Amino acid sequence: MLKGIITLLIFQFIGECITTLFELLVPGPVIGMVLMLIFLMIRKSSFPSLDSAVFLHLRYLPLLFIPAAMGIITQVDIISKEFWAIFISLFIGTIVALAFSAKLMDYLTIKQESKK
Template sequence: MIPALSLILAFQLVGEVLSRLLNVPLPGPVIGMCLLVAACIWRPSLADRMRPVTQVLLANLSLFFVPAGVGVIAHIPTLREYGFGLAAAIMGSTILAIATGAWAFSLVARWTGATDPSAMKDDGND
């Protein structure tokens, strides 16, 4: 278990170092995760060795949200003061992100000539 966890943390460290050295606008853990996925594809035995540890981590993933919950509780006075503005900003940005994604999807669909398969009618002339 310790070697697999060390390997996960090593990939995260490498990703963090690469992110800072190359001044890439991606978080280090994301780069490390991509490198880890590439290493597991390149060497499937690595994925097999890490599987038991990763399954335990995924089974207990909800525990990783406890610190965030504690942080929210610790900042209740700030949330009382700025909560409405924060909620409005979160809802507004979510709606804007969904609308932008839908617009980009429809634009790409138009560029590629894709059509909705459910809109095509079968006229029975096969």
């Protein structure tokens, strides 16, 4: 499991370095996560210590929503001023995400059926 946690931290560190080096607006952990996705796609599999580290973190994922909820509570005045902009962007974002997910599932289903 230690190897898996170190792997997660290395990819996060690489993402932070890229963000700092190129002065990007994208957070370092997001870049690290994309790099890890590319790494795992090239490798075509994971390894047991990474799986156990990820499952350990996923078990406590709901705890990460508490600070976000507190942020919403403390920013009520800003949210109330920008309610319609937030609502419309969330609505459009949800529609786009659903459409993309549906098209991706269609593509993957067709690809899976063509292999059989």
